[in-house]
Amino acid sequence: MKLVVVSGGTSDPSSTRMLADRITARVLERATGAGVEVTASVIELRPLAAELASAQVTGFAPPAVAAAIATLAEADGLIVATPVYKAGVSGLVKSFFDVVDQDLLIAVPTVLAATAGTSRHALVADEQLRSLFAYLRALTTPTSVFAAQEDWGGTGLADRVDRAAHELVVLLEAGVRSAMRDAGTHYNRVFGSAAQGEEAIEFDSDLMRLATGGSAEGAVRPIRPV
Numbered sequence: 124m125k126l127v128v129v130s131g132g133t134s135d136p137s138s139t140r141m142l143a144d145r146i147t148a149r150v151l152e153r154a155t156g157a158g159v160e161v162t163a164s165v166i167e168l169r170p171l172a173a174e175l176a177s178a179q180v181t182g183f184a185p186p187a188v189a190a191a192i193a194t195l196a197e198a199d200g201l202i203v204a205t206p207v208y209k210a211g212v213s214g215l216v217k218s219f220f221d222v223v224d225q226d227l228l229i230a231v232p233t234v235l236a237a238t239a240g241t242s243r244h245a246l247v248a249d250e251q252l253r254s255l256f257a258y259l260r261a262l263t264t265p266t267s268v269f270a271a272q273e274d275w276g277g278t279g280l281a282d283r284v285d286r287a288a289h290e291l292v293v294l295l296e297a298g299v300r301s302a303m304r305d306a307g308t309h310y311n312r313v314f315g316s317a318a319q320g321e322e323a324i325e326f327d328s329d330l331m332r333l334a335t336g337g338s339a340e341g342a343v344r345p346i347r348p349v
Contacts, residue, residue, distance in 0.1 A: 124295055126150060126163040127198035131205040131216035133169050138238045140167070142270050143204035146234055149288035150202070157292055161200070166191045168215045175218040184222060192223055200232045200295050201261065205252065207239035212251045220255060228261040230303035232294035234287045236268040245269045262299060264290035 128147050132139030147163050154161040168175070174185040184192060195201075205216040233256055237248040248267040256263050266287040274280040 124154075124159065124161045124199040125197050126161050126200045126202065127195055128163060128165045128202045129168065129195070129204070129216070129219065130165060131168045131203075131213040131219075132238075133206065133213075133215065135169075137169075137206075138270070138275075139204045139206045139236075142236050142238050142268065143202055146202050146204070146236060146268060146284050146288060149284050150200070150234075150291055153285075153288050153292045154295065157296055159292060159296055161295065164194055166194060166219075168219055171219070172215060175215065175222065178222045179218055188219075188222065191219070192227070195223065196227055198228075198231055199300060200291055201228065202234045202236065202291075203252065203256075204236040204238070205248075207237055207244040207247045210244060210247065212237075212247060212255070217255070220259065223259070225259055228256070228259045230300045231261045232291050232299060233261040233263045234266075234268065234291050235263055236270075236287075238270045240272055242269075242271040242273065245271070262294060264294070266290055 126147065128143050130137065130140045130143045132143075143165070147165075151161055151163060171187055171191060174188045178184045178188050203216065205213045208214070235248045235252040235256065237244070237252065239245075239247070248269055253263055253267070264287050266283060268280075268283045268287050270280050
C-alpha cells in the first residue's frame, strides 16, 4: 500500500515536517507489525508555492503540481501536516487542496496534524482541517495530532502519534478505500437537495414560511405585552 505525506512546512528544518516524519515512522512500524506492506512518499509544498499560485489563477496545474497531484491520486493512506498561522491553516496547504479534484480523496484514510508556537491553536486541525477533508470525503482518523513548542519533550505527543498511527493502520488493513471503489456506489458532485431543481423543494410549507420571516398557517400567535 502507498502512504502519501503532505507537509506544508515553510522553514528548513521544519517542525511541521518533523511531526509528519514522526507520524510516518510510527505508521510504518505499526504496519510492519500488522503484516501490512506500506511504502511512503512525501509531497513538500514549499517548493510548489509559485506553481500553486499559478494553478489557482489559471486553472491549469504546472508540471510540478501535476506530478504532486498524480502522487496523491495513488494514495491508499494520507498524512497531512500544516503549520498554524494566525489561528488558521497554512495558505500553502489550503492552496494545494484547492486545486485537487474534489473526488480524488474519497474514502482515503487520513491523519490530520498541525504545529504551532502555542497550545492555544490546538483545535485548528479539528476545526479547520477536518471540515476541509470532510468536504473532500476523505476518511479522517478520530485522533488528530497537534504539537506546540512545549509538546516536543513530553510523552503526550508520542501517545497521540501512536494512537493516530494505530487508527490509520487499522483502516489500511480493512481496505476501506478498495471496498468503497468496488461497492459500485455512485458519488454525486452535488451536495444537498437544491441541485435537483426547485421542483424538489416544497416552498409552500409552514417551515419555509417561518424561515423567511412569515408565520405558519393556523399557528397561535403569542400575546404581546401591553
